[in-house]
Amino acid sequence: MVGQPDAIAPYLSAADASLRSRLRVVAAETVIPNDAKPSHAIRNSRGSSMRIALELVKRGEAQAVVSAGNTGALMGLATLLLKPLEGIDRPALVTVLPNQRKSKTVVLDLGANVACSSAMLVQFAVMGAVLAEEIVGIPAPRVALLNIGEEECKGLDNIREAAAVLKTTPAIDYIGYLEGNDLLSGKTDVLVCDGFVGNVTLKTMEGVVRMFLSLLKPAGDKPRSAWWLRWLGRWIQKRVAKRFGHLNPDQYNGACLLGLRGTVIKSHGAANQRAFAVAIQQAVQAVQRQIPERIALRLKAVLPKSD
Amino acid sequence: MVGQPDAIAPYLSAADASLRSRLRVVAAETVIPNDAKPSHAIRNSRGSSMRIALELVKRGEAQAVVSAGNTGALMGLATLLLKPLEGIDRPALVTVLPNQRKSKTVVLDLGANVACSSAMLVQFAVMGAVLAEEIVGIPAPRVALLNIGEEECKGLDNIREAAAVLKTTPAIDYIGYLEGNDLLSGKTDVLVCDGFVGNVTLKTMEGVVRMFLSLLKPAGDKPRSAWWLRWLGRWIQKRVAKRFGHLNPDQYNGACLLGLRGTVIKSHGAANQRAFAVAIQQAVQAVQRQIPERIALRLKAVLPKSD
Numbered sequence: 001m002v003g004q005p006d007a008i009a010p011y012l013s014a015a016d017a018s019l020r021s022r023l024r025v026v027a028a029e030t031v032i033p034n035d036a037k038p039s040h041a042i043r044n045s046r047g048s049s050m051r052i053a054l055e056l057v058k059r060g061e062a063q064a065v066v067s068a069g070n071t072g073a074l075m076g077l078a079t080l081l082l083k084p085l086e087g088i089d090r091p092a093l094v095t096v097l098p099n100q101r102k103s104k105t106v107v108l109d110l111g112a113n114v115a116c117s118s119a120m121l122v123q124f125a126v127m128g129a130v131l132a133e134e135i136v137g138i139p140a141p142r143v144a145l146l147n148i149g150e151e152e153c154k155g156l157d158n159i160r161e162a163a164a165v166l167k168t169t170p171a172i173d174y175i176g177y178l179e180g181n182d183l184l185s186g187k188t189d190v191l192v193c194d195g196f197v198g199n200v201t202l203k204t205m206e207g208v209v210r211m212f213l214s215l216l217k218p219a220g221d222k223p224r225s226a227w228w229l230r231w232l233g234r235w236i237q238k239r240v241a242k243r244f245g246h247l248n249p250d251q252y253n254g255a256c257l258l259g260l261r262g263t264v265i266k267s268h269g270a271a272n273q274r275a276f277a278v279a280i281q282q283a284v285q286a287v288q289r290q291i292p293e294r295i296a297l298r299l300k301a302v303l304p305k306s307d
Numbered sequence: 308m309v310g311q312p313d314a315i316a317p318y319l320s321a322a323d324a325s326l327r328s329r330l331r332v333v334a335a336e337t338v339i340p341n342d343a344k345p346s347h348a349i350r351n352s353r354g355s356s357m358r359i360a361l362e363l364v365k366r367g368e369a370q371a372v373v374s375a376g377n378t379g380a381l382m383g384l385a386t387l388l389l390k391p392l393e394g395i396d397r398p399a400l401v402t403v404l405p406n407q408r409k410s411k412t413v414v415l416d417l418g419a420n421v422a423c424s425s426a427m428l429v430q431f432a433v434m435g436a437v438l439a440e441e442i443v444g445i446p447a448p449r450v451a452l453l454n455i456g457e458e459e460c461k462g463l464d465n466i467r468e469a470a471a472v473l474k475t476t477p478a479i480d481y482i483g484y485l486e487g488n489d490l491l492s493g494k495t496d497v498l499v500c501d502g503f504v505g506n507v508t509l510k511t512m513e514g515v516v517r518m519f520l521s522l523l524k525p526a527g528d529k530p531r532s533a534w535w536l537r538w539l540g541r542w543i544q545k546r547v548a549k550r551f552g553h554l555n556p557d558q559y560n561g562a563c564l565l566g567l568r569g570t571v572i573k574s575h576g577a578a579n580q581r582a583f584a585v586a587i588q589q590a591v592q593a594v595q596r597q598i599p600e601r602i603a604l605r606l607k608a609v610l611p612k613s614d
Contacts, residue, residue: 037460100518111455114463148418148506153344156421156503180507181514193507196463199455200487200504201511207488208515211407 002026002053028052031069034269038072045077054081057262064263064283066254068271074264075112075257082262085292087299089117091259092124093195093266094131095202097252101186104136108192110255111199118161121145121192123299125166125174127258128190130298134289140173141189146197147177158194171302206249213248254279256286259295263287309333309360335359338376341576345379352384361388364569371570371590373561375578381571382419382564389569392599394606396424398566399431400502400573401438402509402559408493411443415499417562418506425468428452428499430606432473432481434565435497437605441596447480448496453504454484465501478609513556520555561586563593566602570594 001008005027012020028049032041045051050069056062058081067074071093079091094108106128113120125143132141145163147155152163154177166174178188183205193201249268253275257264263286267279286292308315312334319327335356339348352358357376363369365388374381378400386398401415413435420427432450439448452470454462459470461484473481485495490512500508556575560582564571570593574586593599 035458037458114455146507148421148503148510151342151344180510180512181517183511183514184518185514196455197504197507200453200500201507203455203487204490204508204511205487205515207490207492208512208519210488211491212515212519 002028002056003049004028004031026052026056032073034070036070036073038070038076041070041073042076042080045073050074051077051081054078054262054264057264058082063287064265066265066267066276066279066283068267068269068276068279071111071266074266078257078260078262078264082260082264084259085261085296085299088123088127088259088295089120091257092120092127093198093255094128094258095252095255096131096135097184097202097205099184099186103138103186103189104132105184105186105188106132106136106141106190107183107198107202108190108258109195109198110202111195112257113195115196116158116194118158118165121158121162121194122165122169123259124192125162125172125190126298126302127295128192129172130295131256131258131291132189134291134294135285136189138189142173142175142187143190143192144175144178144182144188146180146183146191146193146201148179150177150179152177162192169302171298209249250275251278254282256282256291258291261292263292309335309363310356311335311338333359333363339380341377343377343380345377345383348377348380349383349387352380357381358384358388361385361569361571364571365389370594371572373572373574373583373586373590375574375576375583375586378418378573381573385564385567385569385571389567389571391566392568392603392606395430395434395566395602396427398564399427399434400505400562401435401565402562403438403442404491404512404559406491406493410445410493410496411439412491412493412495413439413443413448413497414490414505414509415497415565416502416505417509418502419564420502422503423465423501425465425472428465428469428501429472429476430566431499432469432479432497433605433609434602435499436479437602438563438565438598439496441598441601442592443496445496449480449482449494450497450499451482451485451489451495453487453490453498453500453508455486457484457486459484469499476609478605516556557582558585561589563589563598565598568599570599 001023005025008025029047032048032050050067050073053065054077057065084091090113092109093112094106095110096104096106099105108124108128129141129143132138145159147159166172175188178191180201183201250272253268253271255266257266263283265279265283267276308330312332315332336354339355339357357374357380360372361384364372391398397420399416400419401413402417403411403413406412415431415435436448436450439445452466454466473479482495485498487508490508557579560575560578562573564573570590572586572590574583
């Protein structure tokens with residue numbers, strides 16, 4: 001637990017002794033502000049909690065970093081300190097979304113790279129496939145590119161070029177283009193896109209889900225309805241919330257920064273206690289399944305062939 | 308009604324005489340296939356129903372075209388025949404979405420232009436503002452750019468450049484960047500993005516809405532549940548469908564191709580009868596409110612100042 005001791009102490013003193021005995025506080029002098037410009041934050045990162053935590057991973061004193069801080073600074077500092085794997089140009093932010101087929105879909109990039117070359121999209125496909133195998137447990141995951149149509153001629157140049165490479169990469173089960181409406185349909189196990197589109201898509205999906213969950217709450221505009229109607233309203237809400245619970249964004253908090261020589265998890269800045277615990281679990285899983293090592297192995301097997 | 312008479316006749320013969328007397332069938336020899344590559348379709352468009360319909364508008368014999376056909380071909384042919392307004396580089400596809408504040412949000416571009424210059428984004432902002440005023444009835448519509456963060460430094464170059472221009476355009480009430488989760492929040496009246504992002508975003512939203520609506524249907528896995536549970540399930544479904552009905556994609560079918568010297572409405576290819584009627588209503592509204600003429604006027608007032 002890296003941070004300013006004065007800020008951490010009040011929370012720790014309220015915690016169980018058994019918990020405290022398993023925690024070590026590493027003091028940091030500063031904290032990178034959430035609204036800092038990443039380039040500026042990185043230049044002035046010495047002594048900051050984020051940098052110290054990443055250095056612990058670099059030196060092998062910690063196995064993973066979980067941070068709810070400045071996304072741009074975390075990506076920049078992690079890339080600087082932990083270095084990309086061989087064959088990776090830039091790391092990608094990835095998450096595992098629930099889908100309609102009661103399985104899960106790996107989606108990347110979610111915003112680490114606003115513009116992506118076709119080579120980067122291919123690298124994302126490889127990394128996503130490893131994650132789907134190791135974390136979701138799908139033996140030969142299907143990989144698709146997010147596009148605005150399913151025909152070959154559709155979309156941007158980098159997407160069409162990545163499709164051409166993936167088609168001739170036997171180690172990847174590439175199934176073609178999918179559109180936005182298939183984000184949760186489960187038609188693919190891995191969905192690849194650039195960071196701008198991925199970020200907007202994920203946030204759109206979360207916005208609609210949260211709106212539905214809020215609309216399901218009993219309407220506040222009929223306070224004088226009969227007691228049994230109000231009771232029924234609450235009953236309906238519970239029933240529906242149960243059916244939609246797995247779509248609640250809190251359930252899949254924590255995007256993994258994939259492609260580095262270490263495990264870095266980015267939690268949503270507004271995560272509550274439960275959501276942050278999910279992000280920590282993701283870090284544990286990534287370390288246990290040796291995700292960085294497995295990606296490095298797969299890259300060696302796949303990427304030379306695509307040149 | 309332009310098309311192959313043999314294909315139209317069976318439907319017309321079943322219709323009321325009062326309806327038939329208001330319809331005129333204009334014969335076309337061919338139909339542009341849905342899966343045709345747009346460039347190829349346009350080169351071979353002579354005699355096709357789509358081209359003849361657009362030529363009727365060009366000659367002033369019809370006031371608007373509504374088509375559920377090949378999107379790329381419709382955009383290309385419409386631009387070729389009806390020409391962009393002065394000050395418009397390329398037309399944009401626009402729709403009017405319901406939002407959480409019980410108002411409506413104008414969103415563009417939805418896929419007419421996969422890549423957009425900053426000048427095009429500014430033109431979209433002007434066209435969207437006119438539509439929000441004339442169709443939604445908002446006197447001074449707020450205009451936002453879709454981005455991956457609200458800070459000024461975020462996003463792609465073309466978006467940042469468009470923001471700089473919009474900020475100094477007094478005729479536009481530019482309120483800054485919004486993220487994907489604000490698509491339906493009603494924080495803005497006009498949301499501007501490039502056609503790739505807009506298409507993916509809209510389809511993601513529709514996919515999630517349709518998934519929710521399908522999840523609200525009574526579960527089919529409990530056929531032996533008590534009659535009153537099944538009755539309650541249907542009651543809940545009706546109640547919730549009523550609350551969410553305005554979000555059903557059928558309710559806002561029909562994207563307007565904005566920026567041309569004529570009115571062109573693109574219906575969803577899979578639109579049902581009700582959804583197609585909505586698209587026709589949109590065409591009527593666009594003609595009645597003289598949308599192309601009003602956009603031309605606004606462009607004259609706004610665009611020179613931003614140069």
